[in-house]
Amino acid sequence: MARxxxxxxxxxxxxxxxxxxxxxxxxxxxxxxxxxxxxxFGWYHVRAVVVAGIGFFTDAYDIFAIQLVTSxxxxxxxxxxxxxxxTIPTNSDTAIKVATSGGTVLGQVGFGILADxxxxxxxxxxxxxxxxxxxxAQSLSSSSPGISVVGLIIFWRVLMGIxxxxxxxxxxxxxxxxATTKWRGAMMGAVFAMQxxxxxxxxLIALIVTTGFKQSLLTAKNAQACDGVCQLAVDKMWRVxxxxxxxxxxxxxYYRLTIPETPRYxxxxxxxxxxxxxxxxxxxxGKAEGRPDEIRRAxxxxxxxxxxxxxxxxxxxxVGHYRQWKFGKVLLGTAGSWFFLDxxxxxxxxxxxxxxxxxxxxxxxxxxxxxxxxxxxxxILVCAGAIPGYWVTxxxxxxxxxxxxxxxxxTMLTILFVVIGFAYDKLLKHNGALLALYVLAQFFFxxxxxxxTFIVPGxxxxxxxxxxxxxxxxxxxxIGAIIAQVVFGPLRQRGAPPGSTESPxxxxxxxxxxxxxxxxxxxTFLIPETKRKTLEELAGEVPGxxxxxxxxxxxxxxxxxxxxxxxxxxxV
Numbered sequence: 001m002a003r004x005x006x007x008x009x010x011x012x013x014x015x016x017x018x019x020x021x022x023x024x025x026x027x028x029x030x031x032x033x034x035x036x037x038x039x040x041f042g043w044y045h046v047r048a049v050v051v052a053g054i055g056f057f058t059d060a061y062d063i064f065a066i067q068l069v070t071s072x073x074x075x076x077x078x079x080x081x082x083x084x085x086x087t088i089p090t091n092s093d094t095a096i097k098v099a100t101s102g103g104t105v106l107g108q109v110g111f112g113i114l115a116d117x118x119x120x121x122x123x124x125x126x127x128x129x130x131x132x133x134x135x136x137a138q139s140l141s142s143s144s145p146g147i148s149v150v151g152l153i154i155f156w157r158v159l160m161g162i163x164x165x166x167x168x169x170x171x172x173x174x175x176x177x178x179a180t181t182k183w184r185g186a187m188m189g190a191v192f193a194m195q196x197x198x199x200x201x202x203x204l205i206a207l208i209v210t211t212g213f214k215q216s217l218l219t220a221k222n223a224q225a226c227d228g229v230c231q232l233a234v235d236k237m238w239r240v241x242x243x244x245x246x247x248x249x250x251x252x253x254y255y256r257l258t259i260p261e262t263p264r265y266x267x268x269x270x271x272x273x274x275x276x277x278x279x280x281x282x283x284x285x286g287k288a289e290g291r292p293d294e295i296r297r298a299x300x301x302x303x304x305x306x307x308x309x310x311x312x313x314x315x316x317x318x319v320g321h322y323r324q325w326k327f328g329k330v331l332l333g334t335a336g337s338w339f340f341l342d343x344x345x346x347x348x349x350x351x352x353x354x355x356x357x358x359x360x361x362x363x364x365x366x367x368x369x370x371x372x373x374x375x376x377x378x379x380i381l382v383c384a385g386a387i388p389g390y391w392v393t394x395x396x397x398x399x400x401x402x403x404x405x406x407x408x409x410x411t412m413l414t415i416l417f418v419v420i421g422f423a424y425d426k427l428l429k430h431n432g433a434l435l436a437l438y439v440l441a442q443f444f445f446x447x448x449x450x451x452x453t454f455i456v457p458g459x460x461x462x463x464x465x466x467x468x469x470x471x472x473x474x475x476x477x478x479i480g481a482i483i484a485q486v487v488f489g490p491l492r493q494r495g496a497p498p499g500s501t502e503s504p505x506x507x508x509x510x511x512x513x514x515x516x517x518x519x520x521x522x523x524t525f526l527i528p529e530t531k532r533k534t535l536e537e538l539a540g541e542v543p544g545x546x547x548x549x550x551x552x553x554x555x556x557x558x559x560x561x562x563x564x565x566x567x568x569x570x571x572v
Contacts, residue, residue: 029267036263037181037534048178049187051259052171053194054252055128059164060198062135062245063100066157067349068206068374070096072238075226075367077149086223092150094489099154101346101482103161104168105475111166112471116313116464120174120265125256127166132249134160139243165478169470172458176466177262181534185397188455193390196446199382205244207375209237210368217368226367234367264535268310268463310541313464321465327540330460331469333526337406338453338477340520344417344513345445347484348438354428354503355381355438385442392443393451401531402452403524409448410521414514416441421511449520453477459530462539488512 039045073096074088081087107127115123138156143149171191179187210217216233220226226234261270311317322328356362361377364370397405420427420437427434453473461469494505530538537545 032263033267033534033536036178039180041180041183045178045180045183045187047255048175048259049190051252051255052175052191054248055167055171055256056191057194057198057201058128058131058245058249058252059167060195061202061248062131062160062164062242064199065202065206065241065245066097066100067352068202068378069238069241071223071374072234072241072371073149073153075223075234076231076238077143079224079227079231086226094485096150096153096157098482098485099157100161100164101478101485103158103163104165105161105478105482106158107162107165108168108471108475108478109165110162110471112169112467112469112474115170115173115467115471116269119261119270120170120177120467121259121261123166124170124174124259125253127163127170128249128253128256130163130166131160132246132253134163135246135249136243139239139246165471165474168454168474169458169467172454172470173466174259174262176458176535177264177463181532183398184459185402185455185531186394188458189390189394189397189451192451192454193387193394193446196382196387196390199386200379202241202245203375203378203382205241206237207372207379209240210371210375213237214368217371218366220367221365223367223370230367237371264463269313310462310464318465318468321462329526330528331472333523334453334457334460334469334473335476336523337410337449337520337527338457338473339480340516340523341410341445341449341453342477342480343484343488343516344413345450345484346481347488347509347513348441348445349484352378352381354506355435381438381442385439386446389443389446389448390451392447396447397451397455398531401529402456403527403529405447406449406452406456406524406527407521409444409450409452410517410524412444413441413448414517414521416444417510417514417517421507421509421514424507424510449524456527456530459533459535460528460538462541463535466535 070088070093075086078084078088079086081089111123111127134156138153138160141149141152141156143152172188175188175191176184213233213236216229217226219228220230322331356374356377361373361380364373393405416437420434420441427437457470457473458466488509492503492506492509496502496504528538534542536542
């Protein structure tokens with residue numbers, strides 16, 4: 001029998017002593033995880049959401065801020081261009097924006113795999129360090145005779161994208177594995193909803209710095225005339241906007257580096273029963289990690305070897321697990337849904353300039369008005385559709401369920417893109433109608449698949465492959481985002497005069513997006529409903545449930561069980 005430990009009171013219950021008398025490591029695992037699953041919602045849950053959410057705030061800020069900054073880069077570095085002075089070339093603009101998505105794919109896959117191999121705790125915080133470093137490096141970049149500013153920014157944004165990509169699987173699964181079953185969807189949704197706050201913050205910072213340099217900006221009527229003090233002001237503005245993205249990351253870094261390892265990882269992958277029990281207690285008490293007796297810990301690890309039911313992670317086990325259709329289809333469903341979503345989600349950004357023009361926030365009499373209206377227009381668009389959609393999901397995802405919300409979102413988006421595409425010319429004559437449809441699309445993206453495609457992959461896979469599977473699903477989405485920017489961006493200008501900014505083929509692009517949303521509707525059939533189910537039940541580890549997989553028990557456990565059963569029969 002395990003030895004009891006001192007400590008524990010009404011505020012901080014000593015969970016370890018509850019299981020100290022239990023010799024079976026599987027039973028200790030089950031009871032410890034049940035404490036996490038059934039724990040009443042408390043400040044330790046809020047802390048987990050805030051620590052993970054600040055990372056997503058930073059991610060969204062950095063991604064969204066570049067859309068406001070590229071026009072400023074044109075003023076600073078293309079003032080003497082032969083064609084369109086003061087305006088960044090389209091190819092450079094696209095390359096800077098796509099660089100982040102390219103790096104994100106690498107980060108999602110790389111960090112996803114590493115978090116399953118070396119642990120969530122060891123990787124968590126590293127991705128934030130990369131983001132902070134790359135963000136500050138961007139803000140200090142400048143051209144030289146040997147290298148262009150575009151090349152430098154692309155390099156640092158790829159590196160930053162790797163950090164942002166790592167945040168997707170890590171924040172999702174850490175929140176999921178620490179969350180109570182009853183409110184797991186809301187906790188994960190709240191982490192993801194910080195993206196909306198990050199977008200809002202980027203527009204606010206752009207508005208603040210524009211106001212701060214008002215007098216300098218008033219000296220130029222347009223980008224071509226913005227030189228001297230105006231150009232100097234714009235150069236400072238874009239550096240402040242980009243550099244501010246490192247501030248929230250610095251605040252959250254300490255808490256990420258000191259978060260305990262998730263007990264599920266310690267139980268199922270590290271196979272350290274004693275440490276997992278101590279980490280469970282540490283998490284509830286708000287401590288960095290558990291401190292078990294090392295001699296007793298080593299004894300229990302040796303004693304538990306071969307007795308734990310969960311199989312060890314390996315390449316063969318990974319292939320064998322997903323080769324089964326009932327599990328492989330889930331990975332196909334999460335990856336496919338995220339891919340189809342992001343093609344249209346990022347593609348809808350192609351409409352931003354038209355929507356801003358429709359509401360009168362695209363141009364101005366001087367550079368101050370141009371930058372000010374652009375910032376305010378983006379504030380309106382974020383507040384009108386995106387932020388409400390995120391938080392409606394948070395408040396309903398654990399009652400309505402993930403799958404119904406995703407079905408509804410894809411259905412509504414299919415209809416909205418059909419209307420926008422086929423009635424585009426008529427809608428241009430009625431600015432209010434186009435704006436309303438745009439806001440509705442933003443709302444149903446976020447009260448729909450944009451949130452659920454993040455939540456479900458963090459729940460429906462076994463612990464030993466949860467991070468890898470989430471990373472693969474997220475990476476497929478970012479590949480869709482790259483396609484939207486690289487393929488559909490130029491496609492919308494098909495038939496336009498050379499050098500024109502018109503988008504004569506945009507209506508057809510919207511029709512294509514409707515088809516992608518319809519495909520997303522079909523891939524939703526492949527994912528399970530995860531509402532109010534434990535992670536172990538969703539992974540097929542709980543006997544007697546519909547999803548139970550006898551293969552989820554390790555070969556060593558089966559052998560030991562068989563030997564125990566055989567020896568018992570001989571004794572009888």
